[in-house]
Amino acid sequence: MKEYGIVIISHSKDVAKGVSDIISQVAADVSITYSGGADDGGIGTSFDKVNAAFEKNAAEKLYAFYDLGSAKMNIETVMELSDKEIILFNAPILEGAYATAAQVQMDEKPEVIKENLKSIEIK
Numbered sequence: 001m002k003e004y005g006i007v008i009i010s011h012s013k014d015v016a017k018g019v020s021d022i023i024s025q026v027a028a029d030v031s032i033t034y035s036g037g038a039d040d041g042g043i044g045t046s047f048d049k050v051n052a053a054f055e056k057n058a059a060e061k062l063y064a065f066y067d068l069g070s071a072k073m074n075i076e077t078v079m080e081l082s083d084k085e086i087i088l089f090n091a092p093i094l095e096g097a098y099a100t101a102a103q104v105q106m107d108e109k110p111e112v113i114k115e116n117l118k119s120i121e122i123k
Helices: 013-024 049-057 069-081 091-105 108-118
Strands: 002-012 034-038 061-068 085-088
Touching: 002 013, 002 049, 002 069, 002 091, 013 034, 013 091, 013 108, 049 091, 061 069, 061 091, 069 085, 091 108
Parallel strands: 002 034, 002 061, 061 085
Antiparallel strands: none
16 A cells, blocks of 8 residues: 555546546555545535545555635645645546546656646645
């Protein structure tokens, strides 16, 4: 298992699972977890589900990707509470996670991954 893992947070459980399924194709050795949807199964986010996605991930250093504002807010709250190192990227959820997963699989340095994602960063 790699030192770094990836966490996907979406307002939709199907989107979160779909992104996870796609990136796992290029990152077989990377721990990937995800959370999608509200507690009632509808569209939204749940702090408890988001927190569980980070806690379930086998890695202690995690790259995090999200789709919309409250997903980001939940990640930021987890960042304050978790003992894990969480690196939050403001990049399109699929493209950012895919590019990162491929680079983590190749053991790319974190500073190189960050630099490479700058071209797709959402401002």
